Amino acid sequence: MISMLYPKMTRTRKVIDLGGMWKVYFGFENQGEDFSKGIPGKDYIPVPSSFADLYTEKKYREFCGDIWYETEFVIPEEWKGQRLEIRFAGAAHRATVYFNGRQVTEHEGGFTPFGADVSETAIYGEKNLLVVKVNTELRATSLPNGETKQLKNGTLMAIPYFDFYNYTGIQRSVKLVVTPFTRIADYDLTYEITGNDAAVNYRVLVQNLKENQEVELEIRDEEDKKAASVKGESGRAEIANVRLWQVRDAYLYRFIWRVWEDGKLVDEYEEPIGVRTVEISGTDILVNGKPVYLKGFGRHEDSPVNGKTFAPCYLKRDFELMKWMGANSFRTSHYPYAEETYQEADREGFLVIDEVPAVGFVKRSGMAMFQNAGSGVKPTSFFAADTTQELLENHVNVLKELVQRDKNHACVIAWSLFNEPESISEEASAYFKVVFDKAREFDPQKRPRTFAMELSSGPDAKCCHQYCDFWTMNRYYGWYVKGGYEISDAMIAFRKEMDEWASQDPVKPMVFTEYGADTLSSEHKLPSVMWSQEYQLEYLELYHELFDSYPFVKGEQVWNFADFQTVEGIGRVNGNKKGIFTRDRQPKDSAYLIKKRWEELPLDYKGGE
Numbered sequence: 005m006i007s008m009l010y011p012k013m014t015r016t017r018k019v020i021d022l023g024g025m026w027k028v029y030f031g032f033e034n035q036g037e038d039f040s041k042g043i044p045g046k047d048y049i050p051v052p053s054s055f056a057d058l059y060t061e062k063k064y065r066e067f068c069g070d071i072w073y074e075t076e077f078v079i080p081e082e083w084k085g086q087r088l089e090i091r092f093a094g095a096a097h098r099a100t101v102y103f104n105g106r107q108v109t110e111h112e113g114g115f116t117p118f119g120a121d122v123s124e125t126a127i128y129g130e131k132n133l134l135v136v137k138v139n140t141e142l143r144a145t146s147l148p149n150g151e152t153k154q155l156k157n158g159t160l161m162a163i164p165y166f167d168f169y170n171y172t173g174i175q176r177s178v179k180l181v182v183t184p185f186t187r188i189a190d191y192d193l194t195y196e197i198t199g200n201d202a203a204v205n206y207r208v209l210v211q212n213l214k215e216n217q218e219v220e221l222e223i224r225d226e227e228d229k230k231a232a233s234v235k236g237e238s239g240r241a242e243i244a245n246v247r248l249w250q251v252r253d254a255y256l257y258r259f260i261w262r263v264w265e266d267g268k269l270v271d272e273y274e275e276p277i278g279v280r281t282v283e284i285s286g287t288d289i290l291v292n293g294k295p296v297y298l299k300g301f302g303r304h305e306d307s308p309v310n311g312k313t314f315a316p317c318y319l320k321r322d323f324e325l326m327k328w329m330g331a332n333s334f335r336t337s338h339y340p341y342a343e344e345t346y347q348e349a350d351r352e353g354f355l356v357i358d359e360v361p362a363v364g365f366v367k368r369s370g371m372a373m374f375q376n377a378g379s380g381v382k383p384t385s386f387f388a389a390d391t392t393q394e395l396l397e398n399h400v401n402v403l404k405e406l407v408q409r410d411k412n413h414a415c416v417i418a419w420s421l422f423n424e425p426e427s428i429s430e431e432a433s434a435y436f437k438v439v440f441d442k443a444r445e446f447d448p449q450k451r452p453r454t455f456a457m458e459l460s461s462g463p464d465a466k467c468c469h470q471y472c473d474f475w476t477m478n479r480y481y482g483w484y485v486k487g488g489y490e491i492s493d494a495m496i497a498f499r500k501e502m503d504e505w506a507s508q509d510p511v512k513p514m515v516f517t518e519y520g521a522d523t524l525s526s527e528h529k530l531p532s533v534m535w536s537q538e539y540q541l542e543y544l545e546l547y548h549e550l551f552d553s554y555p556f557v558k559g560e561q562v563w564n565f566a567d568f569q570t571v572e573g574i575g576r577v578n579g580n581k582k583g584i585f586t587r588d589r590q591p592k593d594s595a596y597l598i599k600k601r602w603e604e605l606p607l608d609y610k611g612g613e
């Protein structure tokens with residue numbers, strides 16, 4: 005098993021970043037050939053990167069199929085006897101890894117880490133060859149969901165059932181992690197807060213732990229004072245006068261795990277950890293027992309030229325902009341983000357709804373996808389396919405990897421298990437039950453679970469929203485449904501729907517995870533027309549009025565933080581333009597409107613109502 009812990013240098017561990025320019029080979033004519041012992045050609049590409057926007061020819065941008073990557077490096081003789089792991093933070097959508105010509109692992113899913121123990125396959129004191137085959141196809145069994153078709157000229161083309169661009173490749177870091185064979189591989193934390201004190205219940209997994217070895221947890225505060233110290237593979241650490249992690253007021257303790265043998269340090273690992281609780285009570289979302297109102301965004305990992313490459317400058321800029329807006333939360337729409345995003349959210353006190361890449365579970369592409377929200381057509385057949393069982397296995401697996409990776413982050417307050425799936429058939433219900441139960445089973449902190457519901461998952465569609473601990477809504481009344489001059493009718497329909505939600509038993513907290521209008525930053529028009537900045541402002545004001553009039557609405561995450569790349573077609577003008585910021589992160593007029601509102605809304609807005 006590889007460890008999902010973020011790779012860190014400590015007194016007992018080394019981490020070597022293998023990123024840089026790697027040789028690459030796009031199998032235009034040679035799909036299916038085996039290059040595991042070395043790849044042809046002379047083309048080099050940055051790792052990590054999304055390849056799509058790097059080249060000048062369309063055949064690269066739209067490439068679909070197998071891409072081969074290769075790099076080589078020397079492993080020093082003195083590392084013999086230690087455990088060597090090659091760790092990929094994410095390669096989309098599936099990868100096969102070969103080390104010195106031998107297959108060492110394969111992985112399905114583009115947004116969670118995987119890797120292999122290569123201690124045995126390594127050649128010490130000499131050059132080692134790392135080859136990776138990445139397959140970029142979308143499939144009926146893949147998360148995200150889609151299909152791959154063959155054009156008449158033989159070329160493969162990915163057809164996503166979602167609108168964000170299908171950026172692929174080795175998009176996140178690749179690291180060589182050197183640890184002792186006895187190593188800290190995983191740990192779980194849960195908290196009980198009583199008065200000024202906190203009890204931390206923990207369980208740590210140490211691989212190859214010997215009988216004469218002892219495990220220790222030491223907790224130090226931000227002033228580097230010891231807050232607690234306990235021994236054993238599981239137990240309870242008491243922190244007196246605890247300083248809790250609060251929304252936009254983060255406090256992080258250092259949790260240091262050690263393995264000792266006869267007074268000698270065997271392994272050491274540490275992470276900054278925020279102590280906090282999360283629960284749902286009536287129509288409130290409680291953090292540390294107090295109601296919170298979510299203000300923020302649905303986002304994407306998307307930026308010019310980078311595509312979905314993890315881009316640290318955009319990470320920093322995005323957090324600065326979110327803080328400037330008065331935001332306190334976001335959803336990782338529509339897939340697990342790079343690990344560094346959650347680390348930053350922990351430091352900045354942001355609340356994160358962490359989403360599984362279960363998007364496109366309606367089997368619609370192109371214009372049909374955009375028009376759906378207003379069509380009133382209820383999709384019912386998605387989960388009745390022959391491929392459903394395999395899809396479910398992949399879904400549960402990626403969910404397991406996600407929870408394992410992110411479970412100790414204070415910022416993660418909920419799991420979003422799907423985005424806009426078909427949710428009204430019996431088959432859907434059976435499928436949802438498994439996924440929701442698994443989320444509960446995997447998460448030691450038992451965080452609230454939800455799925456982002458599109459219009460056909462309305463209050464009448466009882467079969468799936470019953471599984472949610474809180475409701476999350478994606479709504480486009482006034483955009484896909486009766487846009488422009490008809491928006492007054494759209495808002496009447498919207499209020500009718502809201503009244504039906506208000507009469508559910510029980511009523512649960514509702515967070516709007518999407519609402520927005522495509523807006524070209526170049527367009528002004530008085531009076532407004534759709535796509536103008538004025539229309540986005542009018543649309544948002546109507547939504548704010550509606551949110552304010554329903555006490556159980558406990559959050560608003562506008563779609564989208566920034567304009568982002570989509571597939572080409574008549575429904576999108578070189579990208580989705582619902583951003584409050586442009587793709588290069590400059591504000592549209594709407595940013596000032598929302599900023600004013602969010603700066604005024606108290607954190608406990610409508611708490612207890």
Ligand code: GCB
Pocket residue numbers: 166167168338374423424458478518563580582
């Ligand atoms: C949605 C999807 C999101 C799209 C958005 C839109 O409902 O969840 O991925 O980008 O609508 O703008 O159409």
